[in-house]
Amino acid sequence: MVEPPPEKLTPELVFREYAPRIYNIARRMLGNDADAEDVTQDVLLQVVRKLDTFRGDAQIATWLHRVTVNAALAHRQKRANRQKHENPESDDDLLGSGGSITPGKKWNVGPEETVLAAEQAGIIEKAIEQLPEPFRDVYVLADVEELPNTEIAEMLGLSLAAVKSRLHRARLRMRDLLAPHFEGKVTS
């Protein structure tokens, strides 16, 4: 069997292939369309202008993740500066202390469910929007985008331990937010 030759990276291909990915990450991190559009435009301009320097799909994907996250963080920073200046909040201020664990009931879900119904996806997206930003960033990059923790630590300027801790607490919060939708519908 002959592999098809790798497609040459043209601006059109990058646009079609990557704009919806960039937009998706920015939209989840920033929580609204207008900011996500600004970031997507910014990142696409950068990538199209640097296209000659990339040597293939894997390299460009890594680079795009990094640049998109940077642009989203910068955008958020700019917005925060325009609004009032707040004291940086600690993780505990944002999520309550300790990441306490509520016992909960069994969730009514199939063990191998990999495709989400549209309604479910909507509920999950809403829950992600409710995570405080530092936790949302880590959750989106680690669990949705499936990037390695070390890469996330580098992108966000955090220690590896901080990434792991935020990820854990973000998941616990997601569990609390989603529990009303998923638990207790079956008797067992």
Add this chain to the structure above:
Amino acid sequence: MTCEDLHKLLREFVGNELVVESRTTVEVHIAGCPHCGTLVQSYTHVVRIARALPKTRPLPAAFEARLRAMLEPELKDE
């Protein structure tokens, strides 16, 4: 192993990062503790549904048109 101990190992357990001995200890605890069994089940599901979310989002039509217009010189370069 107490429930507290299990909570501390939850992320690593679900991420399959524990050495066999610790993993077994957790599994034994879960088998005898319905609370922790439920916790592991729901936590695992939180991880799984995130992975099942779409990795792309279609650009709003008006935005795509604007973007294309802006990138026009580059896009028709080939």
